[in-house]
Amino acid sequence: MNKLLLLTLAGGLLLRPGHAQQTEKVDVAVLEKIKDEGLNRSKVMETAFYLTDVSGPRLANSEGLQRANAWTKQQLTSWGLVNANIEPWGTFGRGWDIEKSYVAMTAPYYHAMIGAPKAWTPSTAGLVKKQVVVVKAATEADLDAYKGRLRDKIVLTEVAQPPKTSFEPDARRYTDAELQKMTEAPTAPVASAADAERLAARRAQATLRAKMADFYLSEGAVAVLSSRGGSEGTFFTSNGAPYAPDAKPVLPEMEMAPEDQLRLIRLAEAGIPVELELETRTRFQTQDLKGYNVVAEIPGTDRKLKSEVVMLGGHLDSWHAASGATDNAAGCAIMMEAVRILKAAGVQPRRTIRIALWGEEEQGLHGSKNYVKNHFADPATMQLLPDHAKLAAYFNLDNGAGKIRGIYTQGNEAVMPIFTEWLKPLAELGATTITKRNTGGTDHLSFDAVGLPGFQFIQDPLDYGTRTHHTNMDTYERLPPNDLKQAAVVVATFVYNAAMRDQKLPRKPLPAASKAQ
Secondary structure (H helix, E strand, O other): OOOOOEOOOOOOOEOOOOOOOOOOOOOHHHHHHHHHHHHHOOOHHHHHHHHHHHOOOOOOOOHHHHHHHHHHHHHHHHOOOEEEEEEEEEEOOOEEEEEEEEEEEEEOOOEEOOEEEOEOOOOOOOOEEEEEEEEOOOOHHHHHHHOOOOOOOEEEEEEOOOOOOOOOOOOEOOOHHHHHHHHOOOOOOOOOHHHHHHHHHHHHHHHHHHHHHHHHHHOOOOEEEEEOOOOOOOOEOOEOOOOOOOOOOOOOEEEEOHHHHHHHHHHHHOOOOOEEEEEEEEEEEOOOOEEEEEEEEEOOOOOOOOOOEEEEEEEOOOOOOOOOHHHHHHHHHHHHHHHHHHHHOOOOOOOEEEEEEEOOOOOOOHHHHHHHHHHOEOOOOOOEOHHHHHEEEEEEOOOOOOOEEEEEOOOOHHHHHHHHHHHHHHHHHOOOEEEOOOOOOOOHHHHHOOOOOEEEEEEOOEOHHHHHOOEOOOOHHHOOHHHHHHHHHHHHHHHHHHHHOOOOOOOOOOOOOHHHO
């Protein structure tokens, strides 16, 4: 059939010429078993507890991530999955862990303060008790005013985003209107002079920060306190030094709750002497510089299709100021629960189902990028490995702890009628939306970069962007049990359907090698 087939989806999306619509076989009886197991006998919160409270923060190549890798391998095996492995993907860099973190104002009066060391920064020289100096510098030339003033002092940097009173709730769910908007064709981005200016400004700021770090060190400061924003005791965290084993030295640095940082700044600028007591003890791990992914499988049962693979996954690593609950223990717990449900329901998938829990995502999708490079193709050359032809689909979860409302198709219009049928039995759970749009910044992009069908689910935002994403408040308490149960059922359904259909999911045209772009 050479005519275009019009889909009756919002946005009036079209299939490519020559693509015949396959009638999707949805096994309602099996889907009811999946729902029953996932909603009535869920283990997802127990799994989340072990990933967060028991494993602790899971910074790349840290002891916490090592604990989580070992536990997930053991747990997946106990559920009956096979070929469980902590698989190295290549060289990452130094590991880093916090052994002690303490900061308080001791003059003009005592006040305990909220903060944590920035990742990959060194320890202080024991407990230090020093006065502070506020440094405000918009250019490298501005640093000249502080020459000779920083020795034996603690540097306070500016707070770029002071907290403001908000009249909006931290947490929210998508409205019907917002979900409908997602189904509309996205507007193609148009590069503008303003975009170029913003990019240039970010690069200039990064360069300035590096020069400031060198300046503080050379001037003999003992530590730095900084803030990336937040509110009401919440602060955002990041890395303060490279994880490369040969990274140049930097000062100890703590990221602070902005309210505490601003109090110190106001006092110091009023001419009131401010003294801080500070101690951080951090440890670098250089014995093993490799990064790892955890993988395990439910073997396929169809003689012709069992060599093909349906994958699901999320990243297991996190930042270090909390236990990484919504980013991304939630996604990993849901994906683990999805395969547990399938095993408990006794399904016999035609294709092999493989779960992957990625390492080192937060530093640039390293785990998934290198897994794809090692198993499927290198996007730099687009020389395809044999397993590239065997991947049926990859499903990812990494947008917080909200329930699933639908799926992003990454511009793959041919899968839209398929996913429409798959979502029909899940409508009662609130999963209804299909969009051509893409959500970026997570591991499905590694698959899409080499022309493989990789997808991320749409999740209710809850308080992910306002309170938990890369903050000291990303804890177990932010995980709504019913949302995680619902999400696991949706994922298990999609994975099962992909493992059972006659054909692999349709693919977009192969991208050009990135070196040629």
